[in-house]
Amino acid sequence: MADVIKLLPDHVANQIAAGEVIQRPASVVKELLENAIDAGADRIQLIITSAGKTLVQVVDNGSGMSATDARMSLERHATSKIGSADDLFSLTTKGFRGEALASIAAISHLEMKTKKEQDEIGNRLLIEGTEVKEQEQIQTGDGTSISVKNLFYNVPARRKFLKSDPVEMRHILDEFHRVALVHIDIQFSLHHNNEEVYNLRKGNFRSRIVDIFGKNFNEKLVPLEEDTTIAKIHGFVGKPEFARRTRGEQFFFVNGRFIKSAYLNHAVNAAYQDLLKEKEYPSFFINIDVDPSFIDINIHPTKTEVKFEDEKSIYAIIRSAVRRSLGQYNIAPAIDFNQEAMNFPAPPKNVHVHQPELRIASPRPKVPDLGALTAQPIKPTRSAVDAWDSLNERLSEKVTAPEPKQTELEVSIALKGVQLLGKYIVSENLNGLILIDHKRAHERVLYEQIIRDLAMNRVPAQQELFPITLELSKVDADLVCDHLDELNRIGVQLEKFGKSAFVVRGLAAFISSSQLSETLDEMIDSIKNSGESTGMKKMEALAKTLAKRSSRRYGVTLSPDEISWLLEELGNCQESNRTPGGLPISIEIDLAQLERMFKKGSV
Ligand code: ADP
Ligand code: MG
Numbered sequence: 037m038a039d040v041i042k043l044l045p046d047h048v049a050n051q052i053a054a055g056e057v058i059q060r061p062a063s064v065v066k067e068l069l070e071n072a073i074d075a076g077a078d079r080i081q082l083i084i085t086s087a088g089k090t091l092v093q094v095v096d097n098g099s100g101m102s103a104t105d106a107r108m109s110l111e112r113h114a115t116s117k118i119g120s121a122d123d124l125f126s127l128t129t130k131g132f133r134g135e136a137l138a139s140i141a142a143i144s145h146l147e148m149k150t151k152k153e154q155d156e157i158g159n160r161l162l163i164e165g166t167e168v169k170e171q172e173q174i175q176t177g178d179g180t181s182i183s184v185k186n187l188f189y190n191v192p193a194r195r196k197f198l199k200s201d202p203v204e205m206r207h208i209l210d211e212f213h214r215v216a217l218v219h220i221d222i223q224f225s226l227h228h229n230n231e232e233v234y235n236l237r238k239g240n241f242r243s244r245i246v247d248i249f250g251k252n253f254n255e256k257l258v259p260l261e262e263d264t265t266i267a268k269i270h271g272f273v274g275k276p277e278f279a280r281r282t283r284g285e286q287f288f289f290v291n292g293r294f295i296k297s298a299y300l301n302h303a304v305n306a307a308y309q310d311l312l313k314e315k316e317y318p319s320f321f322i323n324i325d326v327d328p329s330f331i332d333i334n335i336h337p338t339k340t341e342v343k344f345e346d347e348k349s350i351y352a353i354i355r356s357a358v359r360r361s362l363g364q365y366n367i368a369p370a371i372d373f374n375q376e377a378m379n380f381p382a383p384p385k386n387v388h389v390h391q392p393e394l395r396i397a398s399p400r401p402k403v404p405d406l407g408a409l410t411a412q413p414i415k416p417t418r419s420a421v422d423a424w425d426s427l428n429e430r431l432s433e434k435v436t437a438p439e440p441k442q443t444e445l446e447v448s449i450a451l452k453g454v455q456l457l458g459k460y461i462v463s464e465n466l467n468g469l470i471l472i473d474h475k476r477a478h479e480r481v482l483y484e485q486i487i488r489d490l491a492m493n494r495v496p497a498q499q500e501l502f503p504i505t506l507e508l509s510k511v512d513a514d515l516v517c518d519h520l521d522e523l524n525r526i527g528v529q530l531e532k533f534g535k536s537a538f539v540v541r542g543l544a545a546f547i548s549s550s551q552l553s554e555t556l557d558e559m560i561d562s563i564k565n566s567g568e569s570t571g572m573k574k575m576e577a578l579a580k581t582l583a584k585r586s587s588r589r590y591g592v593t594l595s596p597d598e599i600s601w602l603l604e605e606l607g608n609c610q611e612s613n614r615t616p617g618g619l620p621i622s623i624e625i626d627l628a629q630l631e632r633m634f635k636k637g638s639v
Pocket of ligand 2: 130
């Protein structure tokens, strides 16, 4: 039988390699930005057209390349950054594999213009799918400009799977943020479809965060600083009250490189223990500097994962550092912190590292909730004691009087309930005792009200407002701009005011204006999470978020009128047993069950 194995032609090998490195326009952005940084640039422009599907261009004022290097840079395994495997352990550059440019060139139309400072004349190269179409000398500024056009033009399967422009642009912004956040000595600009999105001046870490994510971040950040023999940690963590419902702004950088690490995420979350509500995520921007020989960044082709030689110690250091900084800024209650534990030397391998002990003296105090339950002003007429009395009366009546004929709906609202533990309304129905979670009940009532208004195209009742201005991050502002209509229909009427600020023109009566910023944050998250779903699905998701956010908190005492309003409204709901998110609203203990419990010998 004839031999069947043959070497793949270069352009095919490059296309295959490209599949690993370049998944979408954002991958090109990452590689080109990293190359510009490695070239020592202090000014980098990123120019994007159609979310990178038409053009990704990076212009830098870095070292530039000679004519030969320009040509070489497009070959696979061509790199100026390492010469031997040993160099891998002392890497100070972003790149080292020498395959990014070769990969990109294999699947796009690539134009490179480059000139070294000391050269009189520069070079221009035009490549289409690995083939050099043109090479010429040109007049050009110092540094390099690389334009990548028509990405995946020869890989239709890839091109077909690209997402909508907003989604691809989000990926690009993510990459841009990750790079721009750590390189504070570089001036970055970003243009999309000829519009300036960012122009980031050189500055410090805080100013960079604020320039990217919005002025309101200034008050949200608590500095973090920890110097140990194993790692140097510095950066910022978000105050717990600004935590969000999605893992939005969470960044770890190891030696200036963005990384993802579920393990280290856990360390931060552990530090926030008791400070966050369920399913809330803190913002953080944490730099971890370690000796390059302590890490291995080679385990993932796109290099967002890192293997630490001593992961457990890094975990312990981060957890303690975050905890301490929250404590110092009086966010966490008094913390019993053992400072000694921070400066331990690198322990030998295979030895279990004890995490520094932390004890919290008292739980976070509850913040009183001032949000109103309904749009209608409620005059408290009777005290909770009265309501108890009324329940007792009804209960005793029930034993003697014959059962009145009632429909189920009427039954469930037959009684004004009493509140228990700031959480449950105690009431009765024909079968026996019923406990109703007031927050969940209110959530259901609000949700159905919102959906009803939407279906009938009714603008929700508005409350009178002092003008409120909200400052958002550029990313969130764009998202809000794209959804002004939806937000308006659901009761949040916003008007753009400057680059990324909005004035609140109107607000549905049930939304607490004092919590508007947080409510809008969650609605933004909900838009992000509902992805590309459109129309009613997106509106339902928004309605759910809004209902949940606006529902009356636990721990507040409801007036008897509020309770009866709530029970009545719940009785009118299409679905009164579950929250829009599917959680039970009430539980029932029937009379027979109750009586069994009271039987002799049952306790
Ligand atoms: P790597 O970055 O892993 O070395 P690349 O394919 O990204 O591999 O780049 C190959 C080489 O091309 C780099 O090692 C560098 O020498 C050169 N190069 C790429 N981009 C630039 C740039 N913007 N300025 C100067 N040199 C560059
Ligand atoms: Mg590179």
